[in-house]
Amino acid sequence: xxxxxxxxxxxxxxxxxxxxxxxxxxxxxxxxxxxxxxxxxxxxxxxxxxxxxxxxxxxxxxxxxxxxxxxxxxxxxxxxxxxxxxxxxxxxxxxxxxxxxxxxxxxxxxxxxxxxxxxxxxxxxxxxxxxxxxxxxxxxxxxxxxxxxxxxxxxx
Numbered sequence: 001x002x003x004x005x006x007x008x009x010x011x012x013x014x015x016x017x018x019x020x021x022x023x024x025x026x027x028x029x030x031x032x033x034x035x036x037x038x039x040x041x042x043x044x045x046x047x048x049x050x051x052x053x054x055x056x057x058x059x060x061x062x063x064x065x066x067x068x069x070x071x072x073x074x075x076x077x078x079x080x081x082x083x084x085x086x087x088x089x090x091x092x093x094x095x096x097x098x099x100x101x102x103x104x105x106x107x108x109x110x111x112x113x114x115x116x117x118x119x120x121x122x123x124x125x126x127x128x129x130x131x132x133x134x135x136x137x138x139x140x141x142x143x144x145x146x147x148x149x150x151x152x153x154x155x156x
Contacts, residue, residue, distance in 0.1 A: 001076070002109075004049055005049055005050045006047075006049075006050050006052035006055060007052075008050070010045070011050075011051075011055055011061065012055075014047070014050065014051070014057060014152035015027065015046060015047075015051055015056070015059060018046040018047055018051065018057075022046075026063055027056065027059050027060055028060060028063045028067075030042070030046075030063070031056075031060060031066055031076070032141075033066075035079065035081065035140055035141035035142075036082075036083040036139070036140050036141060037078050037083070038039075038053075038076070038080050038081070038083060038115060039053040039057055039080055039155055040053040040084075042056050043055065043056045047059050055079070057155055060073060060076075061073055061114060061123075062075075063122035067081065069153075070114060070116065070117060071117065071120075071151060071152070071153050071154055072142050072143075072153065074113055074114070074117050074121065074151060075112070075122075075142035075144070075147045075148070075151050076141070077109055077112050078109045078124075078139075078147065078151075079139045079140070079141060079142055079144065079147070081105040081106075081108050081109040081112075082105050082109075082138070082139060084105065085101045085102070085104050086101055086102065086105060086107035086138070087109075087138075088136070089136035089137050089138035089139075090102075090132060090134065090135060090136060090137040091134045091135065092135035092136070093123070094132070102128075106125050106128070109121070110122075110125065120151060123150075124150045127150055128150075133146060
C-alpha cells in the first residue's frame, strides 16, 4: 500500500460506506463483531488496497471518544495487538524470542494509546512484567476479566 491509495479521496466516507455495506451502523460495531482480530486484518477486510490499519484505528478512537469509552478502546487495541503478536497466548517461558514478541505487542499498543491513557498503559505494562498472566492467556475481547482488572473503566 505504499502507493498512497488509502489516503486518496474521502477516505472516511469510503471507510464508513464499506462498514454500512457489511450491515453495521458503526466501525465499532464492525470491529466488535470481530474480537481479537488484528487492526491490519480489519482494514484488509474493508478494503485490501484502499483502507489502512491506521485509518481504522483513528476512527475507532474517534467513535470511542464520542461514546466516552476510550478505556474500552484501549483494552480492545491491546487485545488485537496481543492476538497478532502472541496468537498462541501468553508464553509459558519468556526467552529472548518470546520477550521480543511481548515487547512488540506492548510497544505497538503503547504507540496507539491516546495521551490521556499513557500513564495507565505504563501501569499495565509494568503489572504484566511484574506478574505475567498464566501461560496460554489470550484475551478474546476488551471485557476480558484480567484486562478489566488492569485497566478498569473510568466509571468503575
